[in-house]
Amino acid sequence: MENFADRLSADWREKDCFVCVGIDPILALLPDPVRDAALKKQPETLQAAAAAFAEFGKKVIDAVAPVAAAVKPQSAFFEMLGPEGMRAMRELIDHAHRAGLLVIADAKRGDIGPTAQAYAQAVIGSVQVGTNRFEPWEADAVTVNPYLGSDGILPFVAAAKEQGGGLFVLVKTSNKSSGELQDLVADGRPVYEHVAEWIADHAGDLLGSSGYSSLGAVVGATYPEQLARLRKLMPKNLFLIPGYGAQGGGAADVKPGLNADGLGAIVNASRSVIFAWRDKTWAATHKETEWTDAVADAARKMRDEINQVRR
Amino acid sequence: MENFADRLSADWREKDCFVCVGIDPILALLPDPVRDAALKKQPETLQAAAAAFAEFGKKVIDAVAPVAAAVKPQSAFFEMLGPEGMRAMRELIDHAHRAGLLVIADAKRGDIGPTAQAYAQAVIGSVQVGTNRFEPWEADAVTVNPYLGSDGILPFVAAAKEQGGGLFVLVKTSNKSSGELQDLVADGRPVYEHVAEWIADHAGDLLGSSGYSSLGAVVGATYPEQLARLRKLMPKNLFLIPGYGAQGGGAADVKPGLNADGLGAIVNASRSVIFAWRDKTWAATHKETEWTDAVADAARKMRDEINQVRR
Numbered sequence: 001m002e003n004f005a006d007r008l009s010a011d012w013r014e015k016d017c018f019v020c021v022g023i024d025p026i027l028a029l030l031p032d033p034v035r036d037a038a039l040k041k042q043p044e045t046l047q048a049a050a051a052a053f054a055e056f057g058k059k060v061i062d063a064v065a066p067v068a069a070a071v072k073p074q075s076a077f078f079e080m081l082g083p084e085g086m087r088a089m090r091e092l093i094d095h096a097h098r099a100g101l102l103v104i105a106d107a108k109r110g111d112i113g114p115t116a117q118a119y120a121q122a123v124i125g126s127v128q129v130g131t132n133r134f135e136p137w138e139a140d141a142v143t144v145n146p147y148l149g150s151d152g153i154l155p156f157v158a159a160a161k162e163q164g165g166g167l168f169v170l171v172k173t174s175n176k177s178s179g180e181l182q183d184l185v186a187d188g189r190p191v192y193e194h195v196a197e198w199i200a201d202h203a204g205d206l207l208g209s210s211g212y213s214s215l216g217a218v219v220g221a222t223y224p225e226q227l228a229r230l231r232k233l234m235p236k237n238l239f240l241i242p243g244y245g246a247q248g249g250g251a252a253d254v255k256p257g258l259n260a261d262g263l264g265a266i267v268n269a270s271r272s273v274i275f276a277w278r279d280k281t282w283a284a285t286h287k288e289t290e291w292t293d294a295v296a297d298a299a300r301k302m303r304d305e306i307n308q309v310r311r
Numbered sequence: 312m313e314n315f316a317d318r319l320s321a322d323w324r325e326k327d328c329f330v331c332v333g334i335d336p337i338l339a340l341l342p343d344p345v346r347d348a349a350l351k352k353q354p355e356t357l358q359a360a361a362a363a364f365a366e367f368g369k370k371v372i373d374a375v376a377p378v379a380a381a382v383k384p385q386s387a388f389f390e391m392l393g394p395e396g397m398r399a400m401r402e403l404i405d406h407a408h409r410a411g412l413l414v415i416a417d418a419k420r421g422d423i424g425p426t427a428q429a430y431a432q433a434v435i436g437s438v439q440v441g442t443n444r445f446e447p448w449e450a451d452a453v454t455v456n457p458y459l460g461s462d463g464i465l466p467f468v469a470a471a472k473e474q475g476g477g478l479f480v481l482v483k484t485s486n487k488s489s490g491e492l493q494d495l496v497a498d499g500r501p502v503y504e505h506v507a508e509w510i511a512d513h514a515g516d517l518l519g520s521s522g523y524s525s526l527g528a529v530v531g532a533t534y535p536e537q538l539a540r541l542r543k544l545m546p547k548n549l550f551l552i553p554g555y556g557a558q559g560g561g562a563a564d565v566k567p568g569l570n571a572d573g574l575g576a577i578v579n580a581s582r583s584v585i586f587a588w589r590d591k592t593w594a595a596t597h598k599e600t601e602w603t604d605a606v607a608d609a610a611r612k613m614r615d616e617i618n619q620v621r622r
Contacts, residue, residue, distance in 0.1 A: 024426070039441055043443075044440045044443045045440060045445075046438070046445050046447065048441075049440045074422075074426055076420075076422055076427075076429035076430045076433070077429050079397075079429070079433045079447070080433035080438050081438065082433075082445070082447040082448075083395070083397040085447075086390075086394040090393070108421055108456075110456055110458075112484065112486040112488075113486065115335070115385055115387045116387075118388050118391045119390065121391050122391035127357070128338075129338065129350075129355045129356060130355030131355055132354075134393070136391060136396075137393075145458050146458065147456050147457065147458045147481060147492055148481070148486060148489060148492075149487075149488030149490065149491035149493070150488045150491060151486045151489075152486075152488075170459070173458075174423075175423040175424065175462045177459065177460030177462040178462075179460065180460035180461060180505075181458055181505065184495070184502060184505060185497050186495035186496050186497045186502070187496075194491075194495060
């Protein structure tokens with residue numbers, strides 16, 4: 001299996017594309033036609049909601065595929081619909097692959113030993129049952145929480161190595177309260193830098209021929225100074241940069257996350273792209289029935305804005 | 312809905328019971344009769360493995376119900392079997408409730424804002440679809456990761472308040488590498504104590520009439536000194552103490568996790584109970600066909616050992 005960083009790197013170099021679109025479906029925010037069709041076809045059940053999520057997600061994928069390198073389904077929203085929700089997420093992962101996109105499962109898993117291994121096998125690896133082997137989620141990469149230390153990360157590294165997958169460890173997250181724990185200063189530097197050092201030290205475990213490592217880091221666009229510092233600490237690790245768009249980060253805020261070669265990161269926007277027609281930027285020019293055009297236009301604008309600061 | 316801490320407290324006072332049994336099924340370690348029956352009935356599929364997990368888990372629940380207060384299914388092992396695995400986990404949750412046990416879903420979720428809310432709704436809360444309301448997992452409590460700060464915890468507190476549920480925030484975990492991040496010293500005390508202070512400060516949000524709060528903490532039995540210190544810092548919060556048994560903790564190591572009233576904690580063992588017949592302690596007296604007796608005996612021994620140090 002080709003190294004995940006190399007596969008992403010090919011998108012950077014060949015498609016000039018640094019956009020990741022987060023698929024975070026919320027029933028109340030879906031386009032009326034999509035939600036209504038699903039809820040009318042079946043009674044108002046979790047199955048019906050899952051069908052609406054699958055329909056919505058596939059249309060988002062088709063709309064953004066020409067300008068995105070990856071999609072990032074947020075597993076929480078699918079899990080909240082029970083087993084049918086997980087089935088819908090798997091459908092979307094397959095659909096994204098057919099559309100030529102990489103898939104980062106935003107699961108933020110963190111556990112120890114055999115349990116972390118089980119999560120890794122589920123999301124980016126494979127599971128043996130008797131003589132058969134299955135890939136339950138078949139995502140290309142997964143987000144991982146570092147609170148439990150290396151016991152919680154290394155099983156994901158092992159699975160990534162085996163399957164050509166990747167992982168993005170939470171370093172500095174984009175939310176308001178991220179500093180409460182992550183910014184605590186120990187031995188002269190914040191906790192998130194300790195995590196960053198570990199990740200930089202282990203870059204070689206998943207290094208691709210592109211020079212980038214599939215052992216990546218999540219660093220929010222909402223803290224540009226910290227982003228610049230972390231880029232220097234982890235020059236070879238992929239960055240997944242959330243917080244673009246609805247969370248307030250713009251293209252200029254993202255730039256410090258790129259290396260001098262203009263590469264190294266993938267930038268995620270969720271709500272500002274997938275619910276674009278609800279935003280005043282797009283609502284004036286796009287009716288709700290044309291919501292997929294608004295999604296495509298928002299993703300294209302994001303790609304162009306990022307490419308402008310890259311040059 | 313009655314407060315979770317009050318429900319657990321009733322088990323302490325009426326049943327003298329502080330045992331939680333972790334349900335962490337691993338296909339290769341299941342009793343041969345259970346695994347073989349499931350894999351023979353269907354081809355070697357994820358569905359067949361899920362059926363084996365459900366069968367195994369139900370028998371474990373029946374065996375430990377007389378002496379346990381709760382079971383703690385580890386969601387990773389069910390997720391690795393895809394949607395069918397999640398269905399098996401839900402079956403076990405229902406079965407445990409029918410057996411009079413509380414259920415702590417060991418999911419270690421951690422995310423922000425609407426995403427944390429989605430996880431909370433999925434695991435301990437409810438989901439609205441049109442005019443219908445569903446409880447996808449229907450667990451009584453859930454484990455939560457604190458790396459993202461209060462944004463990642465408060466949505467679980469809100470869901471717990473609404474449904475009479477509980478949560479256990481990871482403070483000091485039982486694994487070997489837990490110190491890498493958790494023991495870093497900031498402002499004169501380790502990171503895990505910062506988390507503990509937050510939890511103690513918010514105990515009032517979910518305080519029951521028992522005097523205990525359903526906002527709990529995970530503190531490993533493998534670090535008894537830290538356990539004693541954390542008990543003082545968080546006198547009103549429930550403790551979930553993993554690491555008993557296979558991970559090396561014994562009854563004496565657990566004692567510091569109890570308050571002077573002999574209450575306040577629930578102690579978890581997984582492998583040493585659910586795979587008891589594989590252990591030399593029980594293998595001599597229990598054949599594999601009598602594996603449920605070994606499970607019952609191991610759980611009873613654990614209860615007795617804990618009750619001995621409590622007095």
